[in-house]
Amino acid sequence: MSAPLRFDGRVVLVTGAGGGLGRAYALAFAERGASVVVNDLGGDFKGHGKSSSAADKVVEEIRAKGGKAVANYDSVEAGEKLVQAVLDAFGKIDILVNNAGILRDRSFTRISDDDWDIIHKVHLKGSFLVTRAAWNHMKKQNFGRIIMTTSAAGIYGNFGQANYSAAKLGLLGLANTLAVEGRKYNIHCNTIAPTAGSRLTQTVMPQDMLDGFKPEYVAPLVLWLCHESCQENSGLFEVGAGWIGKLRWERSLGAIVRQKNSPMTPEDVQNKWEKICDFNNATHPRTIHESVSMLNDVLSQIESPDVSPNPTSYSASASSTGFDPAKVVGQKLPSAAYEYTPLQPILYALGVGMSTKDPDHLKFLFEGSEEFCCLPTFAVIPAQSFMMDGSLAGIPGLNIEFNKILHGEQYLELYKPLPTSGKLTSEPTIADILDKGSGALILLDVYTYSGKDLLCYNQFSVFVIGAGGFGGKRSSEKSKVTVNLPNRPPDAVVTDTTTVDQAALYRLSGDWNFLHIDPGFAALAGFQKPLLHGLCSFGFAARHVLKQFANNDVTKFKAIKVRFAKPVFPGQTLQTEMWKEGNRIHIQTKVKETGDIAIAGAYVDLASSFDQPSAKEPSAKTPSGLQSDLVFEEIGRRIREDGNQLVKKVNAIFQWDIMKDKKIAVQWTIDLKNGSGELYQGPARGKADTIFTLSDEDFVGLVLGKINPQKAFLSGKLKVKGNIMLSQKLGTILQQYAKL
Numbered sequence: 019m020s021a022p023l024r025f026d027g028r029v030v031l032v033t034g035a036g037g038g039l040g041r042a043y044a045l046a047f048a049e050r051g052a053s054v055v056v057n058d059l060g061g062d063f064k065g066h067g068k069s070s071s072a073a074d075k076v077v078e079e080i081r082a083k084g085g086k087a088v089a090n091y092d093s094v095e096a097g098e099k100l101v102q103a104v105l106d107a108f109g110k111i112d113i114l115v116n117n118a119g120i121l122r123d124r125s126f127t128r129i130s131d132d133d134w135d136i137i138h139k140v141h142l143k144g145s146f147l148v149t150r151a152a153w154n155h156m157k158k159q160n161f162g163r164i165i166m167t168t169s170a171a172g173i174y175g176n177f178g179q180a181n182y183s184a185a186k187l188g189l190l191g192l193a194n195t196l197a198v199e200g201r202k203y204n205i206h207c208n209t210i211a212p213t214a215g216s217r218l219t220q221t222v223m224p225q226d227m228l229d230g231f232k233p234e235y236v237a238p239l240v241l242w243l244c245h246e247s248c249q250e251n252s253g254l255f256e257v258g259a260g261w262i263g264k265l266r267w268e269r270s271l272g273a274i275v276r277q278k279n280s281p282m283t284p285e286d287v288q289n290k291w292e293k294i295c296d297f298n299n300a301t302h303p304r305t306i307h308e309s310v311s312m313l314n315d316v317l318s319q320i321e322s323p324d325v326s327p328n329p330t331s332y333s334a335s336a337s338s339t340g341f342d343p344a345k346v347v348g349q350k351l352p353s354a355a356y357e358y359t360p361l362q363p364i365l366y367a368l369g370v371g372m373s374t375k376d377p378d379h380l381k382f383l384f385e386g387s388e389e390f391c392c393l394p395t396f397a398v399i400p401a402q403s404f405m406m407d408g409s410l411a412g413i414p415g416l417n418i419e420f421n422k423i424l425h426g427e428q429y430l431e432l433y434k435p436l437p438t439s440g441k442l443t444s445e446p447t448i449a450d451i452l453d454k455g456s457g458a459l460i461l462l463d464v465y466t467y468s469g470k471d472l473l474c475y476n477q478f479s480v481f482v483i484g485a486g487g488f489g490g491k492r493s494s495e496k497s498k499v500t501v502n503l504p505n506r507p508p509d510a511v512v513t514d515t516t517t518v519d520q521a522a523l524y525r526l527s528g529d530w531n532f533l534h535i536d537p538g539f540a541a542l543a544g545f546q547k548p549l550l551h552g553l554c555s556f557g558f559a560a561r562h563v564l565k566q567f568a569n570n571d572v573t574k575f576k577a578i579k580v581r582f583a584k585p586v587f588p589g590q591t592l593q594t595e596m597w598k599e600g601n602r603i604h605i606q607t608k609v610k611e612t613g614d615i616a617i618a619g620a621y622v623d624l625a626s627s628f629d630q631p632s633a634k635e636p637s638a639k640t641p642s643g644l645q646s647d648l649v650f651e652e653i654g655r656r657i658r659e660d661g662n663q664l665v666k667k668v669n670a671i672f673q674w675d676i677m678k679d680k681k682i683a684v685q686w687t688i689d690l691k692n693g694s695g696e697l698y699q700g701p702a703r704g705k706a707d708t709i710f711t712l713s714d715e716d717f718v719g720l721v722l723g724k725i726n727p728q729k730a731f732l733s734g735k736l737k738v739k740g741n742i743m744l745s746q747k748l749g750t751i752l753q754q755y756a757k758l
Contacts, residue, residue: 029052030044033116035056035117036075043233044056046240053107054088057073057094060073060091068091073089094140097144098151116165121179123178164205164206173186177546208251212258213258267303268300269300269302269303270294271299272294343488343490346448350447353444353446355443366399368383390438397432402478402528404464426459426479428556428578430475430476430577431692444465453491457481458488474693475693477497497704498692500618500619501621504597510567516592518589519588521551533548556580559607563596577622578623579619580605591609601625604621674711676713707741708742
């Protein structure tokens with residue numbers, strides 16, 4: 019066990035130390051041997067009034083325990099005076115914790131000049147004045163530790179706190195510059211964003227939450243950052259309730275929009291916008307020099323296009339996070355049973371906005387209806403039940419803290435409509451873990467069964483904040499990818515207004531996260547009020563497609579993929595825009611009131627039998643009239659009969675481009691990687707592992723054994739792209755075709 023961290027001989031100044039966080043810091047430093055100056059003006063949380071009692075009480079507590087402390091009652095606006103008091107009492111200053119603060123919360127249009135000025139005078143200017151007064155003393159002694167206090171409001175913004183947010187983020191900029199300038203003098207400056215019970219939070223936190231966010235759960239971080247053995251500098255940390263996380267900037271790889279000797283237009287920006295905002299393979303710049311260096315490389319590439327910049331070289335070095343993909347990927351989690359009656363599908367339908375006002379909705383809301391059925395997206399409910407009991411936390415090598423989890427994307431594929439009651443079993447597996455730098459992305463595959471009958475497959479994309487940097491891969495072939503929208507106006511638009519109680523109703527389906535119901539908890543997360551569940555918006559969008567393009571026939575619904583882009587608040591209007599391309603309906607859901615895109619890169623796939631010939635029965639309705647149709651008919655039959663076993667044996671997606679008269683006549687995809695397998699007409703959805711191109715006649719000859727595949731490949735009759743070794747697994751499904 020490491021030796022206790024001591025501060026004997028050190029002198030510490032803590033501003034705003036008469037209560038809450040400041041008091042906890044002062045007591046902790048004193049307990050470990052430091053001499054402490056307890057500064058507090060003694061006013062209320064709005065900055066009104068003045069009293070010596072708050073600081074005096076903390077000093078008395080310290081002295082009663084044998085510690086050294088004196089009180090100071092100056093405002094932080096009198097920085098020189100305050101630091102001089104420290105020097106008069108103890109002869110030097112080693113550590114400064116800028117903690118003093120007040121609130122003047124107003125909506126933006128109601129903020130007065132006084133409200134703005136007083137917040138900046140206390141938080142930003144006050145911290146500047148006290149730090150400036152201490153700076154030269156720290157330089158002369160070649161030691162100093164400084165803490166700046168920002169907040170989640172400063173980092174993320176918060177309703178009603180424009181003045182406070184601006185000042186708090188200003189403190190981060192101040193701290194980062196002091197870290198640069200003070201480095202050679204052994205002066206380190208770090209910033210914390212604490213969440214704890216104090217005079218500033220007691221008005222928004224209920225008592226049970228105040229008990230869970232004690233100042234004592236923040237103080238250990240401050241002491242460590244201020245110890246002489248700690249070399250952290252220019253760090254930003256969120257801390258509260260016993261959890262600590264480090265934040266850093268993230269930058270997309272971006273796109274070069276300008277070309278040499280050509281004008282740069284807004285249209286150029288528009289055309290590159292998706293790439294500009296794509297955070298796949300994002301970098302994490304740490305200094306202004308890295309930023310300037312990157313731009314210099316960009317300039318060089320514009321002037322000399324043959325020179326290729328390497329923006330990824332500026333990413334921060336990976337650090338150990340406790341994630342071990344080798345141990346985790348492929349791990350099966352405990353199966354989760356879900357038993358339900360018609361009550362649960364009805365509650366879910368109400369939760370995603372269905373109403374008896376629409377006669378078409380009755381079959382989802384009334385168990386006595388002759389057509390009573392489940393909404394297709396109800397399939398996420400039994401699948402997610404395994405996450406509600408904390409199963410992920412029990413996987414060795416995963417080390418997940420659930421307050422750092424975000425639901426990034428969702429994929430659902432149905433193999434048959436869900437029963438309206440029964441007992442289902444979901445079998446979850448960790449399909450892959452990706453290193454996204456700022457966090458880890460966990461792909462969770464969940465197969466849901468009724469007895470031995472496979473009903474559906476879900477893929478949850480779960481983002482774990484701060485868990486990146488373990489040196490893992492950034493992409494996965496197992497990931498169900500989002501897609502780009504067609505470049506044309508939508509074919510249909512449906513709007514639906516959520517109710518103010520939408521989240522309260524939806525959570526009855528099993529997602530009990532306080533973020534969706536408790537205003538105090540939402541405020542701690544930086545939101546003005548509780549959010550709507552992402553999967554609730556997901557349900558709205560899916561049923562919009564079902565109504566618009568499938569006449570609410572659940573047998574036509576095959577699959578859906580979405581990315582959750584921005585939050586939705588109960589009471590806002592969801593506007594789903596839809597583009598029909600064959601059996602795929604591209605969708606995008608916006609918040610009508612703000613224009614924000616809530617669901618992006620999304621699509622719904624309808625069953626192929628709905629509006630084009632079935633890929634499972636090509637001989638009956640195929641438009642191609644090719645000899646290969648019979649072969650694919652047989653392949654489809656085999657997949658339907660033994661798909662689960664084939665998926666286990668093959669685990670690959672094959673695309674066949676069948677040629678006629680030197681043109682692609684038809685494309686077929688054999689998916690033996692997902693669900694219970696599938697054959698469908700058209701290119702692979704997502705990425706094929708292997709793509710074969712050959713003529714219709716040669717394909718049949720190959721299958722019947724009349725053409726040697728190696729000779730066909732070497733002669734150019736058979737072209738193969740992707741993983742050529744996987745073609746060896748095709749024997750599993752292409753054997754014994756002599757009967758054709």
